[in-house]
Amino acid sequence: MQPDRVVLIMGNTIQHGRSSNRVYLLKLGSSPDVAARSLSDIALAEGYSKVIAKVPEVMLDAFKAQSFEEEVRVPNMYAHRGDGVFVAKYLMPERRDEPLGSTFESVRILAQKKANESCKELPAGYAITPLQKKDVPEIVDLFQQVFKKYPFPVHDAAFVEQTMNEGTHYWGARFEGQLVALASAEVDSGVKNVEMTDFATLPEHRSTGLASALLAEMESAMRTMGIITAYTIARAISPGMNITFARAGYTYCGRLPNNTCIANGIESMNVWSKKLMAL
Ligand SMILES: CC(C)(COP(=O)(O)OP(=O)(O)OC[C@H]1O[C@@H](n2cnc3c(N)ncnc32)[C@H](O)[C@@H]1OP(=O)(O)O)[C@@H](O)C(=O)NCCC(=O)NCCS
Structure with a gap:
């Protein structure tokens, strides 16, 4: 579909x-x-x-x-x-109705328990870098490998290029030159907020701290741009995603039940936010 x-x-x-x-x-x-x-x-x-x-x-x-x-x-x-x-x-x-409601609660509790743990150092061989239009074929390829379904057509190079033209900034993690993880910052400069989104790490590179490293890099760039509030709409079922935001100091704002078609079907999404700088 x-x-x-x-x-x-x-x-x-x-x-x-x-x-x-x-x-x-x-x-x-x-x-x-x-x-x-x-x-x-x-x-x-x-x-x-x-x-x-x-x-x-x-x-x-x-x-x-x-x-x-x-x-x-x-x-x-x-x-x-x-x-x-x-x-x-x-x-x-x-x-x-959310039959998985208690699982979502366990994920949230786990994430909040881990909130005070420090993030891993980026292991040797990995580098975090901003991505440009020349990287779009690799971005699309990574999205295709990670997401069977996604709410926006990120499997389409023209769409990804269009988002870049409209103010979305992409960052990637490379391992020995190959793109193995990415995320994006969808900036609304008029109201100084950013949605931290599109987190995707290839399965064999997960739990090495790449999502956390990408988020830290994006936050620093957003502060330089004068962005005040960062938020995310994260899969409620995903421990990795919720832990990443909790550990980066984001506050849990609540859950959107059965909200978004992502991964395997329509899923509930958690919203987390963080004030990046004073108004
Ligand atoms: C979510 C995702 C991007 C996280 O990426 P990642 O690079 O593995 O994230 P990190 O390594 O920076 O951090 C994840 C943390 O969650 C932990 N974690 C992951 N799954 C876990 C689980 N089932 N139970 C407990 N902890 C878990 C990891 O161990 C790691 O913590 P650690 O540093 O203490 O080991 C990755 O799992 C992914 O691509 N998933 C599929 C796509 C997706 O769902 N994207 C999110 C869309 S909202």
Whole structure:
């Protein structure tokens, strides 16, 4: 199945499709009332079971008025506009059910227990480096090896290049020259936040500290760019991913139930955030 498509509707950047079986407001335009209505209209027309929207807290009332509920709150997500809130609406009640809920809780607890452990030193032979357009074929190849399914078409070189043009910065870990892990920083410079995302490490190089090293490098670059808040939307089932963020000092903000088509199917996602510098 193709990843869900991203469309611009009345100034709102919206992703929707059968793969995640949802409508997702990625970026709000100027009218929250219009946005909240059109999200629900698309979901009803297409028969999707979840609507999720990422909005500044100052716009929350418009969504609550249309039966959206707060699911996760990210402190200071929008510079000068306060917290960011993920609000959701379920068109089929069973979409909320999480049979793996207790596993997600164990992963979160494990991650928070490990929060004070220090990260490993990068082993010999590995180097962390920013990735450029010339690296796109290797980026796509790595994504193809790590993810059977992904919410965005990262298996497509043209898409990855487009994200680079639109302000996403990629970093990679190379072992003896070969790209073995990567991650990206999706910057929203207008509101000074960044989503730390797209973490992928080849199986034979996991648990060597590469995700942590990539995250540290990306944070340092983001501080240089004046970015204030970093957040991530991490697979709730993944100990490695949650441990990586907890150990880097991120705070757990909550879980988005059955939210995203990734890896094998629709999964619940944990949101973590960190203030990188003072406003
Ligand atoms: C998630 C992922 C990127 C982590 O990458 P990584 O390079 O292995 O991460 P790191 O080595 O920096 O850190 C992972 C930590 O989690 C620990 N860990 C991983 N799985 C674990 C498990 N099942 N139980 C306990 N600890 C676990 C590792 O041991 C390591 O901790 P350590 O340094 O104390 O040994 C990698 O597992 C991956 O590519 N997974 C598939 C793709 C994916 O799910 N990406 C995330 C999308 S949100």
